[in-house]
Amino acid sequence: MSINVALLKSICELPGAPGFEKKIRDFVLEQVSPLVDAVQVDNLGNVIAIKRGNRNPENKRVMVAAHMDEIGFIVTHIDDNGFLKFHSLGGFDPKTLTSQRVIVHGKKDLIGVMGSKPIHVMSTEEKNKLPKLTDYFIDLGMPKEEVEKYVTIGDPITRERELIEMGNCVNCKSIDNRVAVFILIETLKQLEDPAYDVYATFTVQEEVGLRGANVSAHLINPDFGIALDTTIAYDVPGASAHEKITELGKGTAIKIMDASTICDYRMVAFMKSTAEKFKIKWQPEILTAGGTDTAGVQRMGKQGSIAGAISIPTRHLHQVIEMASKEDIHASIHLLKACLETLDAYDWKH
Structure with a gap:
């Protein structure tokens, strides 16, 4: 079919x-x-x-x-180094977000990466905890001055994943x-x-x-x-x-x-x-x-x-x-x- x-x-x-x-x-x-x-x-x-x-x-x-x-996110803060903080729009499973690409829809679309604390510098207690949304930031690979040319507080963010066929299924x-x-x-x-x-x-x-x-x-x-x-x-x-x-x-x-x-x-x-x-x-x-x-x-x-x-x-x-x-x-x-x-x-x- x-x-x-x-x-x-x-x-x-x-x-x-x-x-x-x-x-x-x-x-x-x-x-x-x-x-x-x-x-x-x-x-x-x-x-x-x-x-x-x-x-x-x-x-x-x-x-x-x-x-x-x-489901998506919205920009809530741009820090001094150009990293974004965000709030969720809809329900997410935080553990699936590590190092995933997202698209920030500002004056132009920008690809970002969901960043978090590297496992190498986590304490034992941190390693054993489930991640929370607040543990993440978005890395655009740009300094703050460049980020602010395109991104403002309130811009929406969506996941970056194209549709592919897998067996008799679609995945996206x-x-x-x-x-x-x-x-x-x-x-x-x-x-x-x-x-x-x-x-x-x-x-x-x-x-x-x-x-x-x-x-x-x-x-x-x-x-x-x-x-x-x-x-x-x-x-x-x-x-x-x-x-x-x-x-x-x-x-x-x-x-x-x-x-x-x-x-x-x-x-x-x-x-x-x-x-x-x-x-x-x-x-x-x-x-x-x-x-x-x-x-x-x-x-x-x-x-x-x-x-x-x-x-x-x-x-x-x-x-x-x-x-x-x-x-x-x-x-x-x-x-x-x-x-x-x-x-x-x-x-x-x-």
Whole structure:
């Protein structure tokens, strides 16, 4: 099963830390505008692309949310030697940052290195401690006078990692959640017969509190909601069976709950039956820690929505690189399309 890896590569490699999504937003607008009936950008920066339903006398709305932002950092200080201190935008695993390259997005993009105290000069106590974000600084290889020509306090920082293919997987920074942006764009390309009006929503600032989803759901006021996001695939050595959550290559995941949402039982049942009907490989997902845009989609409309989520199993989540299966990505596109085209055929009253 093939996917458009070149498009996914372009989406993943663009920068877009929370609150600084302009470059990825501009790319999304370019991609979706020819595919839909109307496009708008709200004051927070969410992109809402509307594709009208073909069988919709009651004007029902389904909101599909994929967040555009990626975990990143923001410059907080430039010291006398030109080294940068920073604050995180979203959750990072600090132990994965040692000596990693980042891009500081100032007046021009500058490559930096995440520096920390060398192991050779650490005390025994320091060697036995897990690193903290505050242990790191960013080295641009420039003196302060040169750094200040290009960098100011408040500039965003993103990871520097290109997309590569590994086996039947893709590996890159920002698979979370650019793979969902990709899935939503590819679904819009294939979506010919939506049952209800589809509000394909590319949200901002999910990684710092679901902010874009909350605002856009309040505006759209959806009857149905589907979030698209990555989830943990802890299918690696040392993982017990009950810890895995999902596994790569076992299909798209149908969310039952995460830390911020218990999905509507009707949406879960609908997604399961749709996957079975269309012979789409799937697996259940219960994520006990970590929230997604599902919460905003479900709760921020005037009457709430019948909401659930399609999740993409991902290894190494919230680290420097992340990995997903091309088969699972393909299955996610297939399931989303099938759901949007058959929403009106399901008995939502039971």
